[in-house]
Amino acid sequence: MEKLNPIELYRKLIHVPHIVRTIRASCLSGYWYCSEKARLQALGVESETSNEAATGTLIHKNITTARNPSPLEVELNEALKPFYTLGEDGEPIISRTYKNTKIQADGTFITHGADEWKVTNDRKTWIIEYKTKTSDYVTPVDLAPARFQNKLYCWLFAPIFSVIPFTLAGGQIIFLKRIGRNGNFEPIGQTEQMFWNEETELQLLADIERILWSWNNPEKQIPPMRYKCLRCPLTFKNKCWFQTGKIWSSET
Ligand code: SF4
Numbered sequence: 001m002e003k004l005n006p007i008e009l010y011r012k013l014i015h016v017p018h019i020v021r022t023i024r025a026s027c028l029s030g031y032w033y034c035s036e037k038a039r040l041q042a043l044g045v046e047s048e049t050s051n052e053a054a055t056g057t058l059i060h061k062n063i064t065t066a067r068n069p070s071p072l073e074v075e076l077n078e079a080l081k082p083f084y085t086l087g088e089d090g091e092p093i094i095s096r097t098y099k100n101t102k103i104q105a106d107g108t109f110i111t112h113g114a115d116e117w118k119v120t121n122d123r124k125t126w127i128i129e130y131k132t133k134t135s136d137y138v139t140p141v142d143l144a145p146a147r148f149q150n151k152l153y154c155w156l157f158a159p160i161f162s163v164i165p166f167t168l169a170g171g172q173i174i175f176l177k178r179i180g181r182n183g184n185f186e187p188i189g190q191t192e193q194m195f196w197n198e199e200t201e202l203q204l205l206a207d208i209e210r211i212l213w214s215w216n217n218p219e220k221q222i223p224p225m226r227y228k229c230l231r232c233p234l235t236f237k238n239k240c241w242f243q244t245g246k247i248w249s250s251e252t
Contacts, residue, residue, distance in 0.1 A: 036224075040236050079166065094156050103216065104216075116130070155204055158196065168196050170195040170200075171194045175187075
């Protein structure tokens with residue numbers, strides 16, 4: 001029998017590259033805020049970087065450099081390195097192919113990686129996701145995309161954990177309140193923890209199917225709450241099905 005090292009095994013048996021269309025994990029998660037906005041983003045419409053997003057990025061950077069990784073976390077990062085490939089933007093990405101004949105979907109989901117990994121002494125691994133907010137409380141609008149994104153990260157990394165000596169335990173979302181614009185923050189005190197198991201995966205796959213079906217049938221999408229449209233940038237508003245009554249596509 002052919003002898004393969006773990007990375008060759010991963011590429012050959014689990015990750016069969018078949019890129020038809022690439023969608024970022026964060027873009028899919030946006031469905032839970034507004035399906036149409038996320039659909040437009042999946043088609044390449046970009047939003048401008050806001051001050052809030054820039055402050056959020058600064059906070060993420062401050063947190064992830066606040067402590068040195070533990071020896072097990074260093075070992076995990078080294079074990080993950082060979083599975084990253086270079087994305088179109090030249091940055092390392094993790095990708096996984098997705099195929100669903102029921103809704104005729106065939107493509108690749110990607111992520112630039114988790115905010116942080118936490119590894120316990122029994123080699124159980126948690127994907128940590130930080131979410132920053134201006135308010136000091138969390139609402140369902142914050143929770144739905146964050147929960148989905150955290151599960152999707154687990155799904156993207158899961159095949160790798162079958163060939164490295166760590167266990168993927170699940171994910172954790174930590175909400176922070178932004179203070180000022182210099183990267184300061186306060187923990188909101190609310191976290192979400194999710195175990196990665198068969199049930200979680202089935203739930204995620206059902207959600208992905210629902211999202212892609214909606215994007216393939218834009219006129220059947222569920223409209224978002226009106227207040228979201230008040231804050232929506234014109235780049236989206238001018239192409240939005242709910243605003244214009246026309247279905248925009250990248251070929252339009
Ligand atoms: S205007 Fe409203 S419905 Fe249209 S993309 Fe923006 S948030 Fe969504």
